Amino acid sequence: MALVPYDENVLPALSKIHSSSAEFHFASHRLRLAQDWNRLGVAAVVWDAAVVLCMYLELGHVDLKGKTVIELGAGTGLVGIVAALLGANVTITDRKPALDFLSSNVNENVPPELQGAVQVSELTWGEGLEHYPSGSYDLILGADIVYLEETFPALLKTLDHLSSENTGILLSCRIRYERDERFLDMLRTRFSVQEVHYDKQRDIHIYRAARIRNKSEL
Structure with missing residues (x-):
């Protein structure tokens, strides 16, 4: 998740986000993710969108073995870690202030052999973006990264740079406001977009996007 303010009126159980850790079982591994709301805010909390996306990946809806994957706004790193446990080669990214925290979670939860x-x-x-090879990723992952409208143009630019016609994009999010729908409209100007999963209990949508073939550059 990006290091940006979050509307506390939509937060779920506050006790969960203020806990120093969160535990999960994915890909036959027990994972314990450190959290640090007081220091890093939204970037250091496991949100429902990440959990639902991990569940979706674990069910095998996407073939991850040997695939080149990048996660955007990774926060705690849960999604990228699970993708690696499922066989992908993963680049897990976030802004500089979150990297030490993110690296620690990766080191603690990814087995030495992986x-x-x-x-x-x-x-x-x-x-x-020049530091990331254009269009070289098989899959781009993002969990709860669609919520701050001022970041939308930069996010779209990043997705555009990282993807090719053969790249899949999975975005897991809660649609809270009209601005979230506006991002999906922006995304549709360059990508085909379809909802592939909805978790009713957590109110989380997963959208799959792919570059529109033969689309002229805007």
């Missing part, structure tokens, strides 16, 4: 399949890297959306 550490080489995971890279933690700084990425501020829309900036320094």
